[in-house]
Amino acid sequence: MTDYFRPLVQHGRHRPDTALPLAGGASWFTHALHLRRDAAPRVLPAAGIPADWQAALSAPRAPVAGLSMDAPRLMGILNVTPDSFSDGGLHAGPAAAIAHAETMARAGVDIVDVGGESTRPGASTIPEEEESARVAPVIERIARPGRPLVSIDTRKRAVAEAAVKAGAGFVNDVAGLTYDPGLAPFCAARALPVCIMHAQGDPATMQDAPTYGDVLLDVYDWLAARVAALEAQGIPRDRIVVDPGIGFGKTMAHNLALLEGVALFHGLGCPVLVGASRKRFIGVISGEQEPARRVPGSLAVALAAAAEGVQILRIHDVAETAAALKVWQATRQGRHDGT
Structure with missing residues (x-):
């Protein structure tokens, strides 16, 4: 054993x-x-x-696309989809998406994660041409020197190619680079950092009846195997971020077990990302059905993850999370700005 x-x-x-x-x-x-x-x-x-x-x-973690991993980094979610669970397509148009990216940048976001295909429970796959057409024009406008790093949230090589051409520098794949066999070779050839997430099933079916022997150890083993497979394909461990996939093929009990034990994933030797913002389990616990009103619960999860050493927090509410982290860090250290 x-x-x-x-x-x-x-x-x-x-x-x-x-x-x-x-x-x-x-x-x-x-x-x-x-x-x-x-x-x-x-x-x-x-x-x-x-x-x-x-x-x-x-061991210290290597920087991700130039971002040091010695303190929590904020990855702001930018869904350019008409059917996002969290905002109902609020930023689906290019103008609205670009404006929201600017708002997140002013609030202190480190990474803007642009996604053109909904991965909410029950979502269907869309053609790669449609997905690329949604994300590329936005990335072209927001990816600039001195601005936050742009990541592309996709499972597909063609979309990643379009996004990287437009200026993205990081690939975030909810399928852990298993959906499109061409995506890992592309990332290896371009020396791109990647985030691999665990999901049981695909978005259309993942919440039907998720089951595990031991969810914490099962997810750890899956991620360990994926890291090893990607290393064999030319993506070194120091360019891989791991994500246990909160809400992706997990029940409430699974999500809470992963969050309680999330420090285990540091054993993979990679930065750890947690994306739990506004998710359904937060609404169940807090009694808040409307995703946009789950900010307090989302902040609680973000701080709990930061307390376990998680390096990247994937969030919707950047200004609120940044403020909460500053106060949490000051109380933890007993000082602020050297005082």
């Missing part, structure tokens, strides 16, 4: 000599939860973690 080690993440300036840094960032850990499929979890000191796991959990 495979052994897994989830660091029990801690914060603050006062850390014992036995603490190990988490992914080269400000967080650290002195103990970890030892997980196996055939045994109950047990807590052990960091010194008892195997050397390869220690190295993977502790």
Whole structure:
């Protein structure tokens, strides 16, 4: 049976000599939860973690397209689709999309994630020509030197090619580069960083009846296998971001188990992305049916993920999340701007 080690993440300036840094960032850990499929979890000191796991959990992460990964980065969602679950097509037109990208840039976003095909539960695939026509004109206008990095949220090589030609520098694929066999070779050839997300099933069917043996370990194993496969295809680990895929083929219990245990994914040696903003489980817990009114719950999840060392937060509400992170970081460190 495979052994897994989830660091029990801690914060603050006062850390014992036995603490190990988490992914080269400000967080650290002195103990970890030892997980196996055939045994109950047990807590052990960091010194008892195997050397390869220690190295993977502790080593600083390489920058992603020039963005350092030593503190949480904000990825703002820009859906240029008429059927987004979260905004109902509010930014489907180029003018509205470009204006919203500018608003996010002013609010402090680090990455603008442009998507032209809805991946909400029950969504159908659209032709790549239509998807490219939605995203390329917007990316051409918002991808500029000195501006936030632009990522393309797509499963398709042709769309990624159009987006990169327009100025995108990062590929975010909800299918983990498994949908289109041509996408991984393209990303490898262009030395593009990629984000691989776990999903059980495709958007049309993923919420029908998702099942797992152990959701945390199953998702970890799937992502580990995908990282290894992409390395074999010429995409090095230091250009790969991993995403456990909150809400993609998961029940409420699955989502919460992944968020509770998300620090395990640092063991893959890659930056970790969490995208839970405005999702249905937040509405169920908070009692808020309208996605746009799930901001408080989304902030709670973002801060919980940041507390576990997650490097990239994929969000809708940039200004609110940026402010919450600043206050959280100041309270964690007991100071602000050196005071």
